[in-house]
Structure formats: C-alpha cells, structure tokens
Amino acid sequence: MKRFFTPLAEPAVRRVVIASLTLGGAVGVFALSFGVASVSAGASVWQTCALSLFVFTGASQFSAMSVVGAGGSLAAAFGGAALLAARNFVYGLALSSSAKSMAGSLPRRIFAAHFVIDETTALALAQESPRLRKIAFWTTGIALFSFWNLGTLIGALAGSAIDPQKFGLDIAFPAAFIVMLLPHLRSNIGRQAAALGGVLCLISISFVPIGIPILIAASAVLVGLRK
Amino acid sequence: MINQSPTNLWLMIIALAVTAYLFKIFGLVILGSRQLPKVVDRCLGLIPAALLSALVAKDTFSIGQSLVIDARVAGFTVAVIAAWRRAPLIVVVVLAAGATALVRAV
Numbered sequence: 001m002k003r004f005f006t007p008l009a010e011p012a013v014r015r016v017v018i019a020s021l022t023l024g025g026a027v028g029v030f031a032l033s034f035g036v037a038s039v040s041a042g043a044s045v046w047q048t049c050a051l052s053l054f055v056f057t058g059a060s061q062f063s064a065m066s067v068v069g070a071g072g073s074l075a076a077a078f079g080g081a082a083l084l085a086a087r088n089f090v091y092g093l094a095l096s097s098s099a100k101s102m103a104g105s106l107p108r109r110i111f112a113a114h115f116v117i118d119e120t121t122a123l124a125l126a127q128e129s130p131r132l133r134k135i136a137f138w139t140t141g142i143a144l145f146s147f148w149n150l151g152t153l154i155g156a157l158a159g160s161a162i163d164p165q166k167f168g169l170d171i172a173f174p175a176a177f178i179v180m181l182l183p184h185l186r187s188n189i190g191r192q193a194a195a196l197g198g199v200l201c202l203i204s205i206s207f208v209p210i211g212i213p214i215l216i217a218a219s220a221v222l223v224g225l226r227k
Numbered sequence: 228m229i230n231q232s233p234t235n236l237w238l239m240i241i242a243l244a245v246t247a248y249l250f251k252i253f254g255l256v257i258l259g260s261r262q263l264p265k266v267v268d269r270c271l272g273l274i275p276a277a278l279l280s281a282l283v284a285k286d287t288f289s290i291g292q293s294l295v296i297d298a299r300v301a302g303f304t305v306a307v308i309a310a311w312r313r314a315p316l317i318v319v320v321v322l323a324a325g326a327t328a329l330v331r332a333v
Contacts, residue, residue, distance in 0.1 A: 026315070026316070029315070029316055029317045030316055032317070033316065033317070033320045042231070042236075043236060044233065047233070047236055047237065047240055050237075050240050050244075051240055051243075051244075054240070054241075054244035054248075055240070055243050055244045055247045056247070057247050059275060059278075059279065060243065060247060062282075063278065063282055064239070064240075064243060066282055066285070066286055068231060068236065068239075070285065070286075070289070070290075070291065071291055074231060074235055074236065074238070074239040077239060078239050078242055078243055078246075080278060080282075081243050081247075082243065082246045082247075083274055083278060084274060084275065084278055085243075085246060085247040085250050086250055086271060086274060087271060087272070087274055087275065088247065088250045088251045088254065089250040089251070089253055089254040089271075090254065090263070090268065090271050090272065091251075091254060092250070092251050092252070092253060092254020092255035092256075092258075093254040093255075093258060093261070093262075093263065094254075095254070095255055096254060096255050096256070096258070099255050099256065106256070109255065109256050110252065110256060112255065113248065113251040113252035113255045113256060114248060114251065116251040116254065116255050117251075165331075166328065166331075167324055167328050168298070168302055168323070168324035168325060168326070168327030168328035168329075168331065169324050170286075170299065170327070171286075171287075171299050171302035171303065171306065171320075171323045171324050171326075171327045172320050172323075172324060173282070173286045174282070174283045174286040174287045174299070174302075174303055174306065174323075175302065175303075175306040175310075175316075175319050175320045175323040175324070176316065176319075176320065177279045177282045177283045177286065178283055178303075178306050178307055178310045178319070179306075179310050179316050179319055180275070180279050181275070181276065181279040181280055181283065182310055182311070184273075184275050184276035184279065185276070189269075189273065190273065190276045191276075193273040193276040193277045193280075194276040194277065194279070194280035195280070196277065197276065197277030197278060197279075197280040197281040198280040198281055198283065198284040199284075200281065201280075201281035201282075201284045201285055202284050202285075202288060202289075202294065205285065205288075205289050205292060205293075205294060206292055206293065206294065209292075210291060210292060213281060213285060214278060214281050214282060214285065217277050217278060217280070217281030218274065218277055218278060218281075219277075220273070220276075220277035220281075221270045221271070221273040221274055221276075221277050222270065223273065224266065224269040224270035224272070224273045225266060225270065
C-alpha cells in the first residue's frame with residue numbers, strides 16, 4: 001500500500017490523479033443520462049450495462065440507442081455508432097508510440113486498448129514524461145471505466161422506474177449530444193461539418209429509412225478535403 | 228418506440244463492442260506509429276461534428292420519418308443556451324427535460 005501511495009506525494013503526480021478523478025466524476029454524470037435514455041429507448045438494464053462495459057465509448061453508445069429508440073433498423077444504428085467509434089482508431093495511432101512504456105507487454109497492451117477513448121488520450125498526451133503519461137493513462141482509464149459503468153447502472157435502474165415521456169427525458173439524448181458537440185464547433189471547419197451534417201440529416205429524414213440520415217450526414221466530413 | 232427483438236438488440240450490442248474494440252486495438256497495437264495522410268486524419272476528426280449535429284437534429288425535430296415541431300424544441304432551446312453558458316451536463320439535461328415536460332403539461 002505504501003508503495004502505491006508514495007508517488008502521490010509528488011505534486012506532478014497528484015495533479016494528474018486529481019484531474020483523472022475529476023474527469024471520472026463528470027463522466028459518471030454523463031453515464032447517468034445514458035442509462036436513463038437507453039432504457040427509455042427500449043433497451044433492458046442488462047443491455048444498457050453491457051453497452052457501457054463492452055463498447056465503452058460514449059458517443060457511439062448514445063448514437064446507437066438514439067437510432068434504436070426512434071425505430072431505426074439495427075444496421076443503421078450500428079453504422080452510425082461504428083462511424084463515431086472510428087475516431088478511437090486515430091487516438092490509438094496517436095498513443096501507439098508510447099504504448100510500450102504505458103502498457104508494457106503485448107497482453108497488457110491488448111488489455112489497454114479497451115481504454116483508448118477521448119479522455120484517456122487527451123490526458124495522457126498532455127503529459128511530458130513517459131512516466132506521467134503512463135500514470136495519466138491508467139488512472140484516467142480506470143476512473144472513467146468505474147464511474148461510467150456505475151453511472152450507467154444507476155441511470156438504467158432509475159430510468160426503468162419512471163415514465164420518461166412525462167419527465168421530458170426524451171430530450172436527454174439531444175441535450176447530451178449538444179454538450180458533446182460544442183468543443184467541435186471551435187474551429188471553422190468543425191462548424192461547417194456540423195452545419196452540413198445537421199442539414200443533410202433534416203433534408204433526408206422523410207425520404208430514407210430511420211437511422212440512414214445519420215449515415216448520409218457523415219458525408220459532411222468531406223469538407224475536410226478542401227484546404 | 229422500440230420495434231426490435233431483444234435477441235437482435237443483443238447481436239447489435241455484441242457487433243458494436245467488437246467493432247469499437249477493433250478500432251481501438253488497430254491504432255494502438257496493430258498499425259503502430261504509422262502516420263495517416265493529413266487529409267484522412269482531418270476528415271476522421273470531423274466525424275463527431277457531423278454526426279453529433281445530425282443526431283441533435285433528428286432527436287429534436289423528427290418522429291420516425293416525419294419532421295415535427297413539438298415540446299422538444301423548448302428543451303432543445305434551453306439545452307443550447309445552458310450548454311453555451313457552460314453549465315455542467317447534469318444541469319443541461321435537467322433544465323432541458325424540465326422545459327420539455329413543462330410545455331407538455333400545459
């Protein structure tokens with residue numbers, strides 16, 4: 001135990017750990033709303049928890065259940081969610097040069113891959129030394145995984161106990177999406193992609209099966225070809 | 228609401244879990260430190276902007292395949308203002324749900 005707590009005496013390590021835990025708490029709240037929204041969309045408590053345990057990438061989980069809840073096909077729900085998960089591939093690439101020092105042996109790297117998401121990548125890459133990077137990756141990964149799954153379970157149990165429509169909880173999905181979207185609107189090109197994505201979705205909604213408009217909207221990323 | 232059998236939903240969850248994990252492990256372990264072409268990198272980085280915005284549009288302004296304007300617009304407006312004022316997520320969701328429920332009740 002002493003060996004475990006000694007590094008915390010170091011200010012730099014303490015900063016990283018505090019940042020991870022703060023982020024974990026915030027993500028737990030996100031998970032609450034996922035739990036509520038997912039059972040409102042028709043998933044069971046078990047299915048909702050399985051999404052958080054095994055998919056473990058927030059935006060994809062939200063997207064999948066949002067399409068399912070609207071009555072879309074499972075293929076369409078899967079397609080949009082998979083596209084959103086594709087960014088973890090980019091994060092993995094960004095982290096790969098530190099993968100050996102962060103996770104060591106191949107089996108440990110294979111295990112670490114499950115934790116490659118927005119927050120772990122951001123906090124790990126913000127550190128200067130390989131040692132701090134390793135600490136940031138694992139503390140963020142473990143804190144997020146714990147809070148995300150605990151929050152999901154509580155939200156799912158609460159959500160199945162109330163009438164979601166009556167409490168306006170069908171707005172929980174778009175409200176969470178708005179919060180997730182904001183950081184992407186800081187750049188000009190991000191705003192263009194968002195505007196085009198929204199418009200493409202609304203235009204196509206009446207003409208194609210439910211869920212497909214989300215896939216059509218994905219073509220808005222082609223604004224990245226210019227420049 | 229849902230028109231899927233639980234079994235099919237389970238299959239989708241499993242497929243999504245496997246796909247998400249493959250994306251993660253492909254970058255971290257399999258491809259290693261290879262660089263993507265700049266333009267591919269940029270387009271992949273725009274996926275959340277395009278898709279999240281589309282999801283907001285769909286969840287606020289449609290039911291099934293019809294475009295509708297209903298109580299959710301009130302929640303949407305409140306959510307945008309609250310998020311823009313940097314309110315924490317739980318506050319954004321509670322305010323938006325409250326506004327939607329209120330409009331529905333009157």
